[in-house]
Amino acid sequence: MNLRLAVRGALVTARKDIRIYYRKAPVYIFGLVLPLFLFFAFFVGRDLDLQRYFPGFLAMTIFFTSSSVGPLIIPWEKQAGNFERLLTLPVTVPMIVLGDTLAGTLFGTLISLIILGVGSLFLPLSIGLSSVLGLAALFFLGNLCFAALGVLISSPAGRVPSNVMMLSTLVRFPLIFISGIFTPLVELEGSARTLGMLSPLSYLSDGLNGVMGQETLVPIWVGMLVMAAFTLVFLVAASLVLESKAMKGL
Amino acid sequence: MADQNGSSGDDLEHSISAEGLSKSFHGFQAVDGVSFQVRKGEFFGILGPNGAGKTTTIRMLTGVLKPDQGRILIDGIDLRRDALAAKQRMGVIPEVGTVYTDLSARENLELFGMYYGLSKPVRQERATQMLKDLELHDRADDLVKTFSKGMKQRISIGCAMVHDPSVLFLDEPTEGLDVQSRKLILDRVRAMNAAGCTVVITTHNIEEASRLCQRVCIINKGQVVTVDSPEHLKSTFEQTRSVEVAFEGQVSCQELSPSCMLRVEESGDKMRIFTSDPDRTIEEIMRLRDERGLRILSLSTLGPSLEDVFLKLTEAKR
Ligand SMILES: Nc1ncnc2c1ncn2[C@@H]1O[C@H](COP(=O)(O)OP(=O)(O)OP(=O)(O)O)[C@@H](O)[C@H]1O
Ligand SMILES: [Mg+2]
Numbered sequence: 207m208n209l210r211l212a213v214r215g216a217l218v219t220a221r222k223d224i225r226i227y228y229r230k231a232p233v234y235i236f237g238l239v240l241p242l243f244l245f246f247a248f249f250v251g252r253d254l255d256l257q258r259y260f261p262g263f264l265a266m267t268i269f270f271t272s273s274s275v276g277p278l279i280i281p282w283e284k285q286a287g288n289f290e291r292l293l294t295l296p297v298t299v300p301m302i303v304l305g306d307t308l309a310g311t312l313f314g315t316l317i318s319l320i321i322l323g324v325g326s327l328f329l330p331l332s333i334g335l336s337s338v339l340g341l342a343a344l345f346f347l348g349n350l351c352f353a354a355l356g357v358l359i360s361s362p363a364g365r366v367p368s369n370v371m372m373l374s375t376l377v378r379f380p381l382i383f384i385s386g387i388f389t390p391l392v393e394l395e396g397s398a399r400t401l402g403m404l405s406p407l408s409y410l411s412d413g414l415n416g417v418m419g420q421e422t423l424v425p426i427w428v429g430m431l432v433m434a435a436f437t438l439v440f441l442v443a444a445s446l447v448l449e450s451k452a453m454k455g456l
Numbered sequence: 457m458a459d460q461n462g463s464s465g466d467d468l469e470h471s472i473s474a475e476g477l478s479k480s481f482h483g484f485q486a487v488d489g490v491s492f493q494v495r496k497g498e499f500f501g502i503l504g505p506n507g508a509g510k511t512t513t514i515r516m517l518t519g520v521l522k523p524d525q526g527r528i529l530i531d532g533i534d535l536r537r538d539a540l541a542a543k544q545r546m547g548v549i550p551e552v553g554t555v556y557t558d559l560s561a562r563e564n565l566e567l568f569g570m571y572y573g574l575s576k577p578v579r580q581e582r583a584t585q586m587l588k589d590l591e592l593h594d595r596a597d598d599l600v601k602t603f604s605k606g607m608k609q610r611i612s613i614g615c616a617m618v619h620d621p622s623v624l625f626l627d628e629p630t631e632g633l634d635v636q637s638r639k640l641i642l643d644r645v646r647a648m649n650a651a652g653c654t655v656v657i658t659t660h661n662i663e664e665a666s667r668l669c670q671r672v673c674i675i676n677k678g679q680v681v682t683v684d685s686p687e688h689l690k691s692t693f694e695q696t697r698s699v700e701v702a703f704e705g706q707v708s709c710q711e712l713s714p715s716c717m718l719r720v721e722e723s724g725d726k727m728r729i730f731t732s733d734p735d736r737t738i739e740e741i742m743r744l745r746d747e748r749g750l751r752i753l754s755l756s757t758l759g760p761s762l763e764d765v766f767l768k769l770t771e772a773k774r
Pocket of ligand 1: 468498504505507508510513551660
């Protein structure tokens with residue numbers, strides 16, 4: 207396959223997604239309102255040490271925002287009749303998957319940077335200069351990983367966006383409860399910890415705890431490797447599923 | 457020399473080569489061994505009734521569906537081996553696929569230009585030119601969702617042409633459009649064809665197909681019935697034209713001169729007279745009316761119907 211054409215296809219797809227889907231309401235409802243709501247439900251007014259839990263909250267924001275764009279795009283395009291047209295253009299299914307993932311990554315990165323900025327105004331966050339690099343890498347990897355998960359969730363979908371949104375909530379909610387958001391993984395024991403280690407989100411919250419000067423379960427770089435591996439699996443799986451379900455609902 | 461040129465020479469001459477395409481859905485054979493070749497610069501029609509497999513065939517030719525069997529060459533490029541290079545040469549209007557209604561007309565043209573790899577100045581210039589050609593320049597920056605059906609289809613064809621493709625695939629591009637939009641679109645397609653672009657169009661409108669196409673491929677139930685020029689098919693088409701008439705009171709078809717009718721079907725108070733010369737048949741009907749002092753309740757001429765053409769063609773094959 208021609209690499210230049212492949213890169214072009216993915217980048218143009220991402221650009222198109224940004225132009226069209228960043229304006230859609232469900233992206234904000236599922237990506238912004240939901241984590242804020244959870245924030246108020248779990249952290250505020252419970253006399254918790256906000257600084258201690260900020261990394262977890264940040265991980266949750268990254269998780270929700272980056273994975274909220276992907277589930278919308280493919281069903282929306284199938285419903286609107288754009289998807290078949292897209293398949294006639296010089297792009298392949300993996301390029302579409304990658305492009306949609308990049309759009310989700312950028313959305314998640316922007317929003318989580320804002321959250322980080324706001325957080326650092328109110329909380330005395332101590333992020334050393336050496337940790338900034340780690341933080342940047344975690345932001346990128348985390349957003350990429352969960353954007354890919356979002357696309358994977360939508361890949362078997364037909365043409366009804368609300369069905370996929372429901373499915374994505376079904377997949378995403380359990381994940382935040384097992385991933386050391388509300389209780390850091392290091393404080394969990396036994397099967398709870400084992401279960402947590404199966405979730406890619408655990409490695410993000412663990413890593414963010416690390417760069418913000420708290421104890422971690424695994425070294426940060428190990429967590430990054432695990433997230434990279436998950437990302438690869440999500441991308442490949444999404445491509446394979448979409449390849450076989452491309453015509454569903456057309 | 458001719459021998460040496462062999463198949464590779466043919467491939468160079470052919471813009472599209474479909475070899476033994478088959479596709480089934482859950483055990484239902486939608487397309488069954490379809491083969492045909494389209495020459496460079498040819499205007500080629502695919503004609504068939506609803507459910508014949510036209511759209512499925514076009515979807516395979518444009519890389520949307522993978523055929524279960526068969527091979528497709530676009531300008532000699534194997535679609536399975538190098539889909540990107542093959543698709544780069546195509547412009548496609550799918551039967552149901554539309555452009556992005558959340559973008560403006562110009563944004564759509566530029567987006568498609570980007571997908572086809574046009575540089576920024578080129579795609580801006582092409583977009584402006586297209587908007588002018590399609591008479592949409594005054595709506596260039598309005599969102600496509602505010603457009604009428606005909607305008608949407610015009611911008612859709614613009615997006616398929618923005619990169620100056622060497623092959624155009626159009627799946628029923630004029631379905632449900634008014635005369636003016638239809639003419640505008642077909643004029644653009646004809647202009648592209650005159651400039652050397654190969655065109656493949658599907659339709660169930662026989663008149664349109666025979667007016668536009670150099671050759672038509674007629675398919676039915678997933679199989680090619682015949683590939684021929686409209687001139688050759690014309691007699692088949694013409695024998696299936698008919699005049700439908702309803703008289704007040706009982707009239708038997710025996711009272712009409714047999715020379716002006718090929719076959720008569722009677723249903724209720726209506727008679728449908730198949731004829732190759734509707735003009736003479738109507739004269740004959742008028743003669744009968746005047747002679748017998750009858751009243752005509754309704755009178756209409758019907759174009760050739762696809763079903764009748766298939767009947768005719770499959771009869772001829774047997
Ligand atoms: N995705 C699909 N899943 C199942 N069956 C399909 C699918 N696509 C087409 N078919 C079936 O294949 C047959 C051919 O369909 P196709 O759309 O190719 O016909 P067509 O010639 O384009 O008809 P029309 O003139 O109505 O557009 C039909 O019987 C249709 O029901
Ligand atoms: Mg069709």
